[in-house]
Amino acid sequence: MKKALASGGVIINKNSKKILILKRKNGNWVLPKGHVEDEEKPEDTAIREAKEETGLNVKIIDYVGKTHYFAPATEKHPDEEKTVIWFLMETEEDSIKVEEGIFSDGRFFNFQEAHNFLTFNQEKEILKRAYELYLIKNNEKKLHVLMLTWEYPPRIVGGLSRHVHDLSRHLAKQNVKVSVITCEAPNVPFEEHFDNLSVYRVPEKLIDSYNFISWIYLLNISMIVKAMEINSKESVDIIHSHDWLTTFSAYTLKHSLKKPLISTIHATEYGRNQGIYTDEQRFIHNVEWWLTYESWKVIVCSLNMREEVKKLFNLPEDKIIVLPNGIDIENLKTNLNIEEIKNIYAPNKEKIILFIGRMHPQKGAEYLLRAIPIVLNRIQNVKFIFVGTGPQLGSLIEEAKYLGIIEKTIFTGFIDDNLRNALLHTADICVFPSIYEPFGIVALEAMALGKPVIASRVGGFSEIIEDGKDGILFEPKNVYDLAEKIIFTLTNEEQIQVIKNNAVQKVREKYLWDKIAQETKNLYFNVYQEYLKTDW
Incomplete structure (x- = not known):
């Protein structure tokens, strides 16, 4: 008794x-x-x-x-x-x-x-x-996650913006309270509040800054001020920092609030530049190491990235968690007329071969450009569209003129998501010739829409795509191999249809955000439970 x-x-x-x-x-x-x-x-x-x-x-x-x-x-x-x-x-x-x-x-x-x-x-x-x-x-308390990111829609510089946007929304759907702090953007409010999700945009500069690094410092100061205000109203449980640009605020908040820090490393400075060559690159590389050192757990998007950060930052293997990027098929909708868009960009009923990415050496757009004359030598009824902007854009346009293919190429520069999605729907082939790619969300998006994807055999692409089954891989920087793969895809409709069907099935089974958000939520819970058992 x-x-x-x-x-x-x-x-x-x-x-x-x-x-x-x-x-x-x-x-x-x-x-x-x-x-x-x-x-x-x-x-x-x-x-x-x-x-x-x-x-x-x-x-x-x-x-x-x-x-x-x-x-x-x-x-x-x-x-x-x-x-x-x-x-x-x-x-x-x-x-x-x-x-x-x-x-x-x-x-x-x-x-x-x-x-x-x-x-x-x-x-x-x-x-x-x-x-x-x-x-x-007993599910009577929601974990409160503070997410730090320098870009968030409508501010889109790379894949990080869409990643944080989709992850935060799907975590909120799974009863996690998420507060995102990010940089201000034109024509959007400084605060937006949805069910379980709040987005706080802070001034991008308090005073004029003389270079990118000082700009980042000032942005982080604004983030710290906003984070302390949020925490005073509802205590933060987990701090989640995305890439090196929010390291300064993440470090300060971790030690002042005494709450566990998780970081996601989307790419490394070493990988982006295929080495460290300048003082600025060395500084960024060191900040990346600092962020991973301070983190309770480090999230990466692929096995390839796990090995990269383990080697670059001397991380213990049990500190690194592999959680793939995901997609939300709802985000790929467009209200534009697909046929009208196709007629604008390919008025002579050409097959559309689409590249989407930053015009940066990492993304390898020049290798697709140099493969075009080889393809045109065999097949003329094609149009190549390059979507995106960046430091290489001007030189790529000049090279297209030099190669005599300017009539067969379109460089759109920056376009909004509505037109971007419409072009994805119109494409006959999507090509991603990166020389460094931790994951490749846009390749998943193309696969989800049933588009044949040709990608370089690097990083995340080689994990997402099983060559010849749900996509096609070529040797990076090899313009002849790329050209042959484009020609094969254009001339083998029956085999390509099988690849397209397999690609759609794979994305729906493995790479939707609901599943990945649940795995992220489980990680939050495990880290917070470990934290509660410490004396910190």
Whole structure:
């Protein structure tokens, strides 16, 4: 017969959702086992017995001592080894009775009353964290994730913007509270609030900056100010930083709020430039190392990236988590007329071969450009469209003129998502000739729409695409191999149809955001649970 249940100065009743704190006749609050040794302070008892229970020098978190039943000495209760929180999550009892002869005081309080009633910090922390863990495990508390990113729609520089946008929205759908802090953008409000998702845009510069690095510093200062304001209204549980550009705010917030930091490394400075050659590149590389060092876990999008960051930043393997990028098929819709768009860009009914990406050496647009004369030598009824802007755009246009193919090429520069999606729908082939590609979201988007994808055999592409089954790979920088693969795709309709069908099936099975957001949520929970068991 159970008579009393006491442990750690806190008992949480499942049904009443109240906390029971107990006080012995000698005036001491009940600690993990209540065994205060000679000349030992209550705080020391809590620390010592937590160490005995967990093997770690921590504040008592995951369980607050063992359950104790006051019963005849000959009786061994079957639940004796169960923890207080575990027991009370399982029990259906409405209350726990206290044996008056043992305890001078034993009453139920709500959380705030109990927290205020305790007199020393160790027990306050035990109560706070034990109760928080209880709420999370029972889905009564939403994890509050603070996401830091320098780009977010409508500000789109690369794939990072779409990644954070889709991830944050799908986490919010799965009952995670997400607060995104990002850089301001024209014609959008500084704050937007949706169900479980808030987007805060901060001024991109407080004063004029003389270079990109100083601009980033100033942006991070604005982010820190906004983050502290958000945290003062609702405490942040997890900080999630995307790439090196938000490292300064991530580091400051981690240590000031004392909350776990998770980072996602979307690409590395070494990989983008195929080496480190300048002082600025060296600085960025060092900041990337710093971010991964400070992070509880480091997320990467592919096995290839896992090996890259492990080698570049000397990371232990168990610190790196591989979570692929995903797509939301809803984002690929367009309200433009597909046939009209096709007639504008290919008025002579040519086959459209589409490139989408930044005009940067990393994306390899020049290799597709140089493959065009080889393709035209065999097949003339084609049009090549290059979508995107960047430092190479002008030189690529000049090279197209030099190669005599300007009539067969269109350079759109920057276009909005509506037209971009329309061009994806009109394309007959999508080509991605990157020389460095951690993942390649746009390739997934093309595959989801049933477009044959030709991509270089590098990084994430070689993991997403199974050559000849759901896409086609070519040797990076090899314009002859690329040209042959384009010609093959244009002239083997039956085989290509099988590839297209397989591609659609793969994307729907492995790369939709609902699944990836759930895996990210699980990671958040595991990290936060580990954090609650530390003394930080």
